[in-house]
Amino acid sequence: MADALHWVGGGLVAIGAIWSIMGAVGVLRFPDVYTRIHAASLTDTGGATLMLLGMAFLAEPGIVTLKLFFVWAFVMLTTPTASNALASAAYSSGHRPRIGNFEFMRGNDSPEAATKGESRP
Amino acid sequence: MTTPFLDANFALNVALLLMLLAIALAVVRTRSLLAAILLMGVYSFVVAAWLMVMDAADVAFTEAVVGAGISTIVLLGAILLTHGEVVRVNWRLQVVPAILVLVVGGVLIYAAGGLPNFGDPASPANSHVGRIYLETTYGDIGAPNVVTAVLASYRGFDTLGETTVIFAACVGVALMLGFGPRVDTAPTVDVMGDHHVVLRVISKMLIPLIVLFALYVQFHGDLGAGGGFQAGVIMAVAVILHAMIFGLGETTKAFRPGVMRSISAFGVVLYTGVGIVCLVNGGGFLDYDFLFTPQVEAMIPPGLLGDPDKPHHWGQHFGILFIELGVLLTVASTMVSIFYGFAGRTIEAIKAERGS
Known part of the structure; x- marks a missing residue:
């Protein structure tokens, strides 16, 4: 039983780690601010949830489980808020989403242009 | 395995x-x-x-x-x-x-090669004074966290110096950048539009918890990691978060810049005052064993902190508590004052830019 919990917990932590790596790749590869924020927030919420759940399986049930729950609750409160604030700031400073707009693939694909976006008219 | x-x-x-x-x-x-x-x-x-x-x-x-x-x-x-x-x-x-x-x-x-290995028990730091601290702290002071005992009691004089340096930083920044916005002229800038409602709600939920955590760090300092410096900064961060979300005008109404400056000085005064009380009662400066006269010590109920049979070092315990409180007040109000100094100047700069 304990061995099974060990494997489940370890597996969840490993999946969370892979999830976070996927998020990091997304931050580097996605074309504009909004999709990058989306990728970054995946590591904060999905990756952290999976890892904390895995840790809860690995730890002895008790006070540690409760602490992990509180950590999870704070992460779920703060990181989506941070992503929201970031996206909101990007929107009000004039960044436009580039998904569905293929301009960045035609010559204008320097990383500078991809991060900066265009100012709103 | x-x-x-x-x-x-x-x-x-x-x-x-x-x-x-x-x-x-x-x-x-x-x-x-x-x-x-x-x-x-x-x-x-x-x-x-x-x-x-x-x-x-x-x-x-x-x-x-x-x-x-x-x-x-x-x-x-x-x-x-x-x-x-x-x-x-x-x-x-x-x-x-x-x-x-x-x-x-x-x-x-080149010099790093001459350092002792990490955690080497025979290194000078671990074999002389560090070992003595580890051996005598619990008997002398009764604080489980040796770091706090060394910082607040054995090396209380050094920590007084650090607190004074932080107060000096407050004075220095105030002299360079001014004392922050004046309460009556501080504009209630609506930095947050309507689409920042999420940020506002979550901050309202989090700020009390941040202050609570700061108090935990403060009063848990002699049991675990933490103490006045960390708690002061966490408390200041709560105030700064409030200023960022709700505007500087709202925050300066609650935490007036003048009061912050006074508290910054008061923390150092409290710290020094503890030392002077020890001096008056016949000990050395910051020698907490002399913080209370025997008459005062007899008035403390024996069961105040848990087990009444266990001997408590009341002077040490309360001395550390008081000086950590002084550190907390100085650090928190200094950080808030420095933030006010920068924020007041920023508003002036923005105004000047718009005016020209």
């Missing part, structure tokens, strides 16, 4: 140090000062994680709170008042600094 392919602790150390190296190189290479500041915050967090691996919980806590938290905010405030880009200079001007850095770095790397 097979022997692991790689010692986990060793692998963690190498990984964290490589991350530090990568971040340091990124800081050097970036043109934008804003990015450099944020990278320095990340650097501080990685350093904190690394110190945690080395079991230095108190130092890690301080690094995370001060290095990644408050100094990032202060530097961002400074960036708002200056240019956010690196100014290109002629490479000839950089030759002498580069040589200097290489020579100093080489000397440091």
Whole structure:
């Protein structure tokens, strides 16, 4: 039983780690601010949830489980808020989403242009 | 149990140090000062994680709170008042600094070879004074956290110096940047539009919890990691968060700049006052065993802190409590005052830009 919990917990932590790596790749590869924020927030919420759940399986049930729950609750409160604030700031400073707009693939694909976006008219 | 392919602790150390190296190189290479500041915050967090691996919980806590938290905010405030880009200079001007850095770095790397190994029990730090602290602290002071006992009691005089330095920083920043916005002229800038309602709601939920955590860190300082410095910074961060979300005008109504400055001085006075009381009662300066006269000590109920049969060092306990409170007041109000100084200037700069 304990061995099974060990494997489940370890597996969840490993999946969370892979999830976070996927998020990091997304931050580097996605074309504009909004999709990058989306990728970054995946590591904060999905990756952290999976890892904390895995840790809860690995730890002895008790006070540690409760602490992990509180950590999870704070992460779920703060990181989506941070992503929201970031996206909101990007929107009000004039960044436009580039998904569905293929301009960045035609010559204008320097990383500078991809991060900066265009100012709103 | 097979022997692991790689010692986990060793692998963690190498990984964290490589991350530090990568971040340091990124800081050097970036043109934008804003990015450099944020990278320095990340650097501080990685350093904190690394110190945690080395079991230095108190130092890690301080690094995370001060290095990644408050100094990032202060530097961002400074960036708002200056240019956010690196100014290109002629490479000839950089030759002498580069040589200097290489020579100093080489000397440091050479000297690092002469240091004792990490955790070496025979090293001078661990075999003389450190060992004595570890052996005598619990009997002398009764605080389970040796770091707090050394910081607040054995080396109380040094900590008084540190607190005074922080107060001096408050005075210095105030003299350079002014004393922050005046209450009556502080504009209630609606920095947040309607689409920041999420931020406002969550902040309203989090600010009380941040203050609660600061108080926990404060009063738990002699049991676990923490103390007045960390708690003060966390408390200041709660105030600064309030100012960022709800506007400077709202915050200066609740925490008046003048009151903040007075509290900053009062913390040092409280600390020194504890020392003077000890002096009056016949001990040395900051010798907490003499904090209470025997008459006062007899008035403390024996069961005040748990087990009544266990002897408590009341003077030491309350002395550490009082001076940590002084540190908390000075650090928190200094950080808030520095933030007010930067924020007041920023508003003036924005106004001047709009006026011209």
